[in-house]
Amino acid sequence: MNLDFTVIPAYLDVVLLGAVWTIAITVAAALLSFVGGIIFAVVALYAPLVVRLPFRLFAWLFMGTPLLLQLFLIYFGLVQIGIDLPAFVAGVLGLGLHFAVYNSELIQTSILAVDRGQMEAARTLGLSRGQALRKVVIPQAVRDVIPPIGNNMIALLKDSALVSVIGVSELTLSAQLAIGRTYRPFEFYVLAAAVYYVINLGMEAVQRRIELRIAAAR
Amino acid sequence: MDFDLMLRVYPFFIEAAWITLQLSVLTTLLGLACGTLGAMARLSRLRIFRMIGAVYVSVFRGTPALIQLFILYFGGPQIGIQLDAFTAGVIGLGVNIGAYMTETMRGAIIAIDRGQTEAARTVGLSRFQTMRYVILPQAARLMIRPLGVNINALIKGTALVAAISVVELTYTAQRFIGSTYKPFEMFMISGALYMIIIYATGRGIAWLDRRARIV
Amino acid sequence: MTEPKPFVDIRNAQKSYGALEVLKDISLQVARGEIVAIIGPSGSGKSTLLRAINDLDPLTGGEVWLEDTQINKKLPHRQYEKHINQVRQNIGMVFQHFNLFPHLSVRENVTLAPKLVKRLSEDEAEELAREQLEKVGLIDRIDYYPSRLSGGQKQRVAIARALAMKPKVMLFDEATSALDPELVEEVNLVMKKLAEEHMTMIIVTHEMGFAETVCDRVIFMDKGVVVEEGPPSRIFRNPDNERTQNFLRKHLANANR
Numbered sequence: 001m002n003l004d005f006t007v008i009p010a011y012l013d014v015v016l017l018g019a020v021w022t023i024a025i026t027v028a029a030a031l032l033s034f035v036g037g038i039i040f041a042v043v044a045l046y047a048p049l050v051v052r053l054p055f056r057l058f059a060w061l062f063m064g065t066p067l068l069l070q071l072f073l074i075y076f077g078l079v080q081i082g083i084d085l086p087a088f089v090a091g092v093l094g095l096g097l098h099f100a101v102y103n104s105e106l107i108q109t110s111i112l113a114v115d116r117g118q119m120e121a122a123r124t125l126g127l128s129r130g131q132a133l134r135k136v137v138i139p140q141a142v143r144d145v146i147p148p149i150g151n152n153m154i155a156l157l158k159d160s161a162l163v164s165v166i167g168v169s170e171l172t173l174s175a176q177l178a179i180g181r182t183y184r185p186f187e188f189y190v191l192a193a194a195v196y197y198v199i200n201l202g203m204e205a206v207q208r209r210i211e212l213r214i215a216a217a218r
Numbered sequence: 219m220d221f222d223l224m225l226r227v228y229p230f231f232i233e234a235a236w237i238t239l240q241l242s243v244l245t246t247l248l249g250l251a252c253g254t255l256g257a258m259a260r261l262s263r264l265r266i267f268r269m270i271g272a273v274y275v276s277v278f279r280g281t282p283a284l285i286q287l288f289i290l291y292f293g294g295p296q297i298g299i300q301l302d303a304f305t306a307g308v309i310g311l312g313v314n315i316g317a318y319m320t321e322t323m324r325g326a327i328i329a330i331d332r333g334q335t336e337a338a339r340t341v342g343l344s345r346f347q348t349m350r351y352v353i354l355p356q357a358a359r360l361m362i363r364p365l366g367v368n369i370n371a372l373i374k375g376t377a378l379v380a381a382i383s384v385v386e387l388t389y390t391a392q393r394f395i396g397s398t399y400k401p402f403e404m405f406m407i408s409g410a411l412y413m414i415i416i417y418a419t420g421r422g423i424a425w426l427d428r429r430a431r432i433v
Numbered sequence: 434m435t436e437p438k439p440f441v442d443i444r445n446a447q448k449s450y451g452a453l454e455v456l457k458d459i460s461l462q463v464a465r466g467e468i469v470a471i472i473g474p475s476g477s478g479k480s481t482l483l484r485a486i487n488d489l490d491p492l493t494g495g496e497v498w499l500e501d502t503q504i505n506k507k508l509p510h511r512q513y514e515k516h517i518n519q520v521r522q523n524i525g526m527v528f529q530h531f532n533l534f535p536h537l538s539v540r541e542n543v544t545l546a547p548k549l550v551k552r553l554s555e556d557e558a559e560e561l562a563r564e565q566l567e568k569v570g571l572i573d574r575i576d577y578y579p580s581r582l583s584g585g586q587k588q589r590v591a592i593a594r595a596l597a598m599k600p601k602v603m604l605f606d607e608a609t610s611a612l613d614p615e616l617v618e619e620v621n622l623v624m625k626k627l628a629e630e631h632m633t634m635i636i637v638t639h640e641m642g643f644a645e646t647v648c649d650r651v652i653f654m655d656k657g658v659v660v661e662e663g664p665p666s667r668i669f670r671n672p673d674n675e676r677t678q679n680f681l682r683k684h685l686a687n688a689n690r
Binding site for chain 1: 277280281282283284285286288289292293294296297298374375376377378380381387388391392395399400401402405408409412413416417
Binding site for chain 1: 487518524526533535536545546591594595598
């Protein structure tokens, strides 16, 4: 055994700053994936065929390939077509789009599960289809889908570690920075794991509270 | 799209896909083993096993697989575990997906009606016999689809070992992106190969699921 | 004396799903202020006919008019959408399963369409909602969510929601069929009140007693055609047609069981 956890305090601020960035990237990507998920779901269900088909292809491609590969594509692909995004933005974009596709699948199922009578009732009151979707169907669909989307967001937190490979200085990369100085991978990766675990617990607690609120509102 | 280039490099990707496939199969097997043990522990009568199971699930699902992999591969030597990248990849990913499979299996088992247990016990079957002859055969059928979802995630998850330089599909794509500056082309080749593996696996799972229904 | 111009005018309505004919050339006129009950066995096409009036189930042939407007006009998609949203404001509809919006409070259920469609201000819509909820006797439930209401209360809110658009006609699609027997009466009372205010109503119902006491005219449908129609006193006491007689006999036998 060659372990020495006393090296940690000297780099604690570096790692914790990384944790702040991890939270920032998770929240930003989660928001993007949520809004994107709703838009994608509506496109997948209601857009004209010429839009729907290419979109389905895109969704299919995103669901069938690894996130890491997609991150490489977005980061280097954008550079190739002349768009040089900061790593953080590319990371948010990659994570957000990836999870938007997954969220969209959930939201689509949920939209279809909202009772047909709801659309009918809204239409008989004179609401247009867009209004009925926006005010009646989608709010219900989204409410039903919040628990599984919560699970996706917790998965997103853990997958945010992947953006370290495109150079976003979040928790994982910060740990690597400390490792580069100290040559103590075990200690710092365990520390990073512990920090992820705590953030994860926090997110689970928030998810439980939201679920309780939803259950209470029914 | 540079098809010439794609034609020149695709043999490297085929080789890499073979590694991805091996990783996927071995990881699935290890995951199923960990999942079975985990589910048994989670449903054990003994509190200590239940606790071990709960901690396993919570820790491995609560932290990134990438970090788990790094602890094993980079941190392992510090505690006397020296593994080559491929083996570390299989063990790291297998134990990780096992935590998810634990929950899948446990979910399927507890979804079997409690009345089934009561009926089995009232005709005199032991706890073990009830599990073996009444609950598990029914639960096994329920598990196939959700385990398929786990396996689907696992195949895509094998990309993580690119970060410890296992020359599989994503690593190969990354290397060729770096040397050719053709990210779309490299994405298309590796993406197509992932899709083939995932599609074939999906068909296999669906076939198993159908067969299990008829029985 | 000339016949008054019909208010709702259904001309040669036809509806088929593939080879299955659900409505076979039905014509039906309803005068302003008239209350018409449509009765008949399940599968007779009565709900389909009702749902054709506001084009929820579009006809495959024939026309539906409300005053001087053809409801089921053939128009390009965008224009049709505009037209139908306009028309539907004038036609209130009440469903068997209420179809209240579960994520909205009673107040929001009633004010949603006035605000979105009629562009009423928050205050105007609120006033309108209070007025209608007062009418159905549920003003004290204005802040409730539908899940906390009884079936009868839900249906009364659904009626208030429809009334808030100030419709010219109200359609009732088996409004009390999904209710427990003891909750039927409170909904019937609300419908009677509307009748007294001379609201034009077309009511698909299984409740012969209600049809007899409240309606001006009863239509008996079977297998996609109108078999017989007339004042309730005659249809219920002394129907001409054998199919009507059979239906009423069976129905009464069931009701008395």
